[in-house]
Amino acid sequence: MKQVVQNYKSGELAVLDVPAPGCRPGGVLVRSSYSLISTGTELMKVSEAGMSMLGKARSRPDQVAKVMQSVAVNGMPATYRKVMGKLDSWTPLGYSLCGVVEQVGAGIDDVKAGDLVACAGNEHALHAELNWVPKNLYAPVPDGLAPAHAAFGTVGSIALQGVRRGEPQLGDTALVIGLGLIGQLVAQLLTASGVRVVGADPDPARCALAERLGAAACGDPASTAVEAAVAELTGGHGVDQVYLAAGGGSNQPVELAARLSRDRGRVVDIGKCRLDLPWNAYYEKELDVRFSRSYGPGRYDPEYELDGRDYPIGYVRWTERRNLACFLDLAARGRVDVAPLVSHTAAFDDAVETYRRLEDGDLKAVAVLFRYPGQSAEPEAVPEVTVPAVRRSAGAPARTATRTPVRLAFVGAGNYATSMLLPHLARRDGVTLSTVVTTTALSAANARRKFGFAEATTDLDAVLGDPAVDAVFVVTRHSSHAELTRKALLAGKAVFVEKPLALTEDELAGVLAAVEESRNDRIQVGFNRRFAPLLREARQRFGTRTGPASVRYLVNAGRLGQGSWYARQGTEGSRFAGEGGHFIDTVSWLLDADPVSVYPVATPGGEDLQVVLGYPDGSTATISYVTTGAPGFPKETLDLVADGKVLRLDDFVRASVHGPQKWVSSRLPKARDKGQSAELAAFVRAVRTGGPMPVPLESLVATTSATLAVRAGLAAGAPVRLASAR
Structure with a gap:
């Protein structure tokens, strides 16, 4: 042998x-x-x-x-x-x-x-x-x-024994120093145990991987990011346990452990790192230093x-x-x-x-x-995400017109709702702002005062059970969208939910199960860019497309502010999961098709993301979602090339079409209109008349599935095929 x-x-x-x-x-x-x-x-x-x-x-x-x-x-x-x-x-x-x-x-x-x-x-x-x-x-x-x-199995046992030595409890916060193989497994095991994990590693790619697999936040131990994350998650008290999964001759891990531990916290040494304990730091906090012996009791016996x-x-x-x-x-x-x-x-x-x-x-x-020989070197299977089928139960009730005015309830009244949605609705004829629901009484009262809601409450069930409410707007944090949408559908309401519709395949399946159970498919997701007047005019000027197209969509997203909830990937999904559906939907609308493949590639640390979408007719679209660009550069620029013509959009301020006949939009400065007003008008009209929703549910599901496929593609390092459920 x-x-x-x-x-x-x-x-x-x-x-x-x-x-x-x-x-x-x-x-x-x-x-x-x-x-x-x-x-x-x-x-x-x-x-x-x-x-x-x-x-x-x-x-x-x-x-x-x-x-x-x-x-x-x-x-x-x-x-x-x-x-x-x-x-x-x-x-x-x-x-x-x-x-x-x-x-x-x-x-x-x-x-x-x-x-x-x-x-x-x-x-x-x-x-x-x-x-x-x-x-x-x-x-x-x-x-x-x-x-x-x-x-x-063996390295998993080493990680598992290290976690056992730390004796974590539900609700604890832990710091894992070193995100190599053992550290990645320790972080996953802690997350599975109900522990919030902060990771520290100088390699940004390893930090990004740990965050994708459930860590609340990760960063370079030499930066302030790790310390800031620990302070936010623990209210400044420090972590309950530190797991040393780093190697090398530096004493930095041991010193970092002392600095970020809470009083009487535990420090568990799993790897083989330098252990020159700073006596004062460990003594003053009375830290409990423990060693984890390989795979567990029985080792070396x-x-x-x-x-x-x-x-x-x-x-x-x-x-x-x-x-x-x-x-x-x-x-x-x-x-x-x-x-x-x-x-x-x-x-x-x-x-x-x-x-x-x-x-x-x-x-x-x-x-x-x-x-080893005997294990066939099969080509690695292409990762696949199934686009679930939309099933409507037989005998679905006919869509009927509602009374005028249309009565709307809002669940959530944060920055986006109060700046981009409610100002349009508050001055729209034929609309009554019935009730606003928030988790705190004061925010509900503020929204009621500013926009003229008839009622303000913190009782969601009362609103869903109110037969006078025609439609519910879900404008809360991402992690709650799917469940709130599901409840509103089951209550028989039309639903406008801000993107994303869902953060996981299971959440999406739950929404569609509610559609089938309730026979209610009245959903609109806040993909507003397809309603932007400038982009719609540019598409019309471009004309009918006959051949495959190439699309480039640059999104200069910029960096998040300190403490933004968008960065909480463990609960709110990645930043692209929350916002990427906007851009996928826009491209799919321009191409009049749903994507069949997704190939994402990220820079080290995941700061910048390239997502290549494939379409049935051979068209491709590359969405460059970047955070490292210049703050003064426009946020969104888009180019569509096909049939000897080019459509260009400059941040919803100007647009042009170059081809046999050239068209350029007005050069006079205009306020950016990204389509929210037209989108809301279309939704309200559909609710009032009983007509079809502005965007077919099948399209919303396809865009959501494509957005979810980005995570699967990054994890596999390969293209993901979008397969339609039969």
């Missing part, structure tokens, strides 16, 4: 042919399917092997002390021969894999040949085609968990690991093996998502080249997998 080995003296890596292990009693023989490279622990070992003898001595003072003791006992010549003999030998690499049981040893009755298992241990879960694994170092893989993902003697569950609830099984279960149930952590999968035969690329920095990765 083949195995990855390294010579610690010379640093040479090789894939050697070595004898296959036998199947001994008390364990199983496992043929590897996938094994995981720990880009922290293993690369540190590989790097040390490439050092000079002096460098090796400096990096391992513990081993130097043992050598000096041996010199004192055995003399220099004997010690030298012993050390050189040990250094100049092949040593194994690897400690986390998934494979298929090939043979079962005596005394094993919990698995059989052919079963899929995850294996642990730096002597038993090696980068090798075959491994003998004792009973307490493997766990069966739950149904539905892919072998490649089960290969994370030969009677547990080799002889298979378990610890009674009544005395030791979470052992090494039980941690392994627990992490696999969490991954199988989707509580932990390891797929976005896989940066590269390499054939096992390419192991040496893969290590070289990692060490040289050519391959930047959080996690790398080796794929």
Whole structure:
């Protein structure tokens, strides 16, 4: 069989042919399917092997002390021969894999040949085609968990044991320092436990990844961003736990932990970082410093690991093996998502080249997998997001005209509602502002005074149950849109909901389930740009399109203000998830089609985003959503090119069409009209007359699905296909 080995003296890596292990009693023989490279622990070992003898001595003072003791006992010549003999030998690499049981040893009755298992241990879960694994170092893989993902079992156990040592409680806030492989898993496990997580790492790409996977906020530990996030989330008290998942020789993680911990907080060391504790800082807060020992209780105990003697569950609830099984279960149930952590999968035969690329920095990765012979190198499946079908129950009631005036209720009265919607509605004939609902009594009273609402309340149910209310405007924070829309539909109201309609596929499905159940499809999402008079005129001047088009849409979004709720990705979704539907809807309206593919690419840290949309006729649109541009540059510029013509929009102030006949809008300065007034007029008219909604529900769903697909594409690093539900 083949195995990855390294010579610690010379640093040479090789894939050697070595004898296959036998199947001994008390364990199983496992043929590897996938094994995981720990880009922290293993690369540190590989790097040390490439050092000079002096460098090796400096990096391992513990081993130097043992050598000096041996010199004192055995003399220099004997010690030298012993050390050189040990250094100049092949040593194994690897400690986390998934494979298929090939043979079962005596005394094993919990698995059989052919079963899929995850294996642990730096002597038993090696980068090798075959491994003998004792009973307490493997766990069966739950149904539905892919072998490649089960290969994370060991590193997942390390992260899980670290979290257990921190003893988090529901509602806690934790700081994870170091967002490599272990840190990413720690952050996900804490989030799954109901803990708000702040991450610290100098790599902006790792910070962005952690935020996409649930962290409340992440940033460079050298900046003020992490400290500001901790202060906001904890009211200035400091975090309940700090998890040190960083390596290296800097003492910065330990000092940062002391500064951002609350009084009597806990600091858990999971990685291998420098621990020169600043005595005063730790003493004054009486911080509890804890160490997490690898995979959990049983580690380094030969009677547990080799002889298979378990610890009674009544005395030791979470052992090494039980941690392994627990992490696999969490991954199988989707509580932990390891797929976005896989940066590269390499054939096992390419192991040496893969290590070289990692060490040289050519391959930047959080996690790398080796794929073994017998595992087909299937082309990676194209990620897919299903655009749910809009189902209307048979016998849906006919749309009837309402009385005049149309009575409107507002749920939410924040900045957008009071600046962009209510001023248009307050002076519109045929409209009565009936009730405003807010979470605080004072904000409701202010909206009532400014815009003339008949009533102000904090009781949403009373408004939804009021038969005099014809339509409900949902203008709240993003995380509440889908649920409020669902309730209003079930109450039989027409609904105008600001974008986004939903932040997840499940939320979108819930809205559509309400449509089907209530037989009420009266929804409008606040995609106002398609109603902008200047853009509509430019589209008319462009004329009918016959060939595929290319669209470029630059959105100079700018940076968020300090403390903006838009930045709370853990609860309110990403910034693009909240605003991107505007631009996707505009392009789809211009092209008169819904997208069939989405390919997003982000700069490191996710500050700037490029989203390429594909359409059925071959048209493409690139939406550049950037935060790093000049503040004085226009926010939105759009170019559509097709059939020898170009349509250009300059921030809803000027527009032009270049072709056989040139058209340029008035050069006199105009206020930007992004279509809110016309959009509201169309909605009110549809409610009053019983006519169709201004935008078909199918189009709203397609735009929402395309917006959601951006997150899936970023996680997979690949285009996403939008598949219509049958």
